[in-house]
Amino acid sequence: MKPDVAPGAETLKLIRELIAFATVSRDSNLELIDYVRELLRPLDADVRLTFDQDKRKANLFATLGPRGVPGVALSGHTDVVPVDGQDWSSDPFAVVEHDGRLYGRGTSDMKSFIACALAVVPEFVQRGLKTPVHLAFSYDEEVGCLGVRDLLADMAQAGIRPRSCVVGEPTEMRPVIAHKGKQSYRCTVRGLASHSAYAPYGVNAVEAAAEAITYLKQMARRHRDQGPYDRGFDVAYTTVHTGTIHGGTA
Structure with missing residues (x-):
């Protein structure tokens, strides 16, 4: 105090x-x-x-x-x-x-x-x-x-x-006029099971999800490099990240 x-x-x-x-x-x-x-x-x-x-x-x-x-x-x-x-x-x-x-x-x-x-x-x-x-x-x-x-x-x-x-959220006694909003999404990717010897006949949901994660990473970089920016925030641009991923059976 x-x-x-x-x-x-x-x-x-x-x-x-x-x-x-x-x-x-x-x-x-x-x-x-x-x-x-x-x-x-x-x-x-x-x-x-x-x-x-x-x-x-x-x-x-x-x-x-x-x-x-x-x-x-x-x-x-x-x-x-x-x-x-x-x-x-x-x-x-x-x-x-x-x-x-x-x-x-x-x-x-x-x-x-x-x-x-x-x-x-x-x-x-x-x-x-x-x-x-x-x-x-x-x-x-x-x-x-x-x-x-x-x-x-x-x-x-x-x-x-x-x-x-x-x-009255704690801001170390500094006036803060706003905080960022947030949107959360859950994405389910469904594949088609097949034996590994016949992989071309199946659909690998894990690989498809990895492509989606890569796309989100590209989106995050685009926001970082191109904005839009609001210098009132410590991180002045919109952020995007993948939180958790679960998938696969073998």
Whole structure:
């Protein structure tokens, strides 16, 4: 924690309490959501919850200040990645402060931002908000941004459209205006089996897939060499890669 951005006592308290909820993506986050809802209850917040199919997880969307006009959304996710198989020297769900840093699962990504937002909204409300502040806390970001889809659908159905959004992902305190989008594809290549002695009579799916991978590599080089470029990103061009490949029987 740098001295000029060190969190206050209330923020530290909230960080510790939020980290104590072991909201690994595979587990429920409802206790944390209930905790946040209780914090917001005295602030006359309009709170909306959207649940996953099994009712084990929920998104929370809260509005403070005037209703019916576009506001500023503070967005974060409540889930964290697992700690299984990791050699922690302390309980990952109990914050430890050492050498000016806070250690615990989710201190960076991204419960500290949620704590910061919750710490300041009472002051916002006390001063009187002319523009609404929205809190948008989702589930299952770490496993494909699953929860935010239902959250956005609920907002659209309710006619809620914030004029701006601050996403509190860790960026080392640097403002970042955007991140790249992503598209994922699964390609299945089917061949025709034959004995190796009669290879010309068959179709080798592995070889065909290798040609497709080579084509993707050529596409990646073309983006690298010809753009288009956006110098706002560390890697200024579109990237293409093959993640995994499985195939063959003998």
